[in-house]
Amino acid sequence: MKQTCAVKEAVKGSRSLRLKKALVPIAFLLPFGIIFCMFVIFPFVFGIAISFFNWNMFDASRTSFAGFANYIKILFNSESIYFSYFWNGLKNTLLFVAISVPLLIVLPLLLAGLLDRKPYGFRFFRFALFAPTVLSISTVVIIWSWQFYTNGGVINEFLKKVGIGGPNWLNAQPWAWIAILIVTLWWTIGTNMVIFSAGMKNVDRSLYEAARLDGAGAFRSFWHITLPEISNQIVLCLLMTMIASFNIYGQPQLLTNGGPVIDGNFTTTVLMMRIRSIGMGANANPGVASAMSVCMGIIMIAISIVQNRLSKRKGD
Secondary structure, eight states: OHHHHHHHHHHHHHHHHHHHHHHHHHHHHHHHHHHHIIIIIHHHHHHHHHTTEEOOSSOGGGOEEOTTHHHHHHHTOTTSHHHHHHHHHHHHHHHHHHHHHHHHHHHHHHHHHHHHTOOTTHHHHHHHHHGGGGSOHHHHHHHHHTTSOTTTOHHHHHHHHTTOOOOOTTTSTTHHHHHHHHHHHHHHHHHHHHHHHHHHHTSOHHHHHHHHHTTOOHHHHIIIIIHHHTHHHHHHHHHHHHHHHHTOOHHHHHHTTTOOEETTEETTOOHHHHHHHHHHSTTOOHHHHHHHHHHHHHHHHHHHHHHHHHHHHHHO
């Protein structure tokens, strides 16, 4: 009898111990889970729900179910003003992604490759290239906007001294996009460079020695050894950079305010700017803004899936 009681107590003790072990990680994760649900999951689901309504933020009684009407307005109804807003904003966003993503991958790769050879002062250059990433977009635009001024700007004054007429950087194309691209590169190039540098440190140095003995130069070693060895870092940076480029907002908003206007189109007004102005502007229409956000999210997910599958095929 005593032996049976002892066995039961041992079983209860083991169950209690297993329960405690299961509850400890849950207790640590619970605060983060609550915050994540409040600020990520709930807004995500609520935003999708709003896209199916003619939503009125100030008078709930005027909110009505719209079904797919908001999506039809932005995707198919060419007579709707939201149709031109969406497609023009998406075109400008895709243009920025197309010109920025390759540069934000190739240039950090080259810089990381140069710094990996540890030239004189490489620690200073690594710090100098990474330092701008800690600045806010407002600070970055303040630093650069006065350099792009047509009259009295640092760049145009320098060009004037060497006998070159400076362009109207922020009020003419393609200079407005070039200015936005310069600011973006200066601000964000350090992040990818540091990730690539960390990957290059883990490459087996004996591979380079073997390649050197076989007569391979620096370029061939970089192409056939470095790039394959850091392929995971390249895929990660490509995905992160593409998502960040799709979400561009601060640079065109603060530098050009969406202009210049050519043939009635705001040439640097990206989709995020349209979503913000429609969702929270003077004539706010949160339903349409949410529908635009959902469509933009679907496009980003589709591109990410295609990119992931292509990278896996190359890896195989």
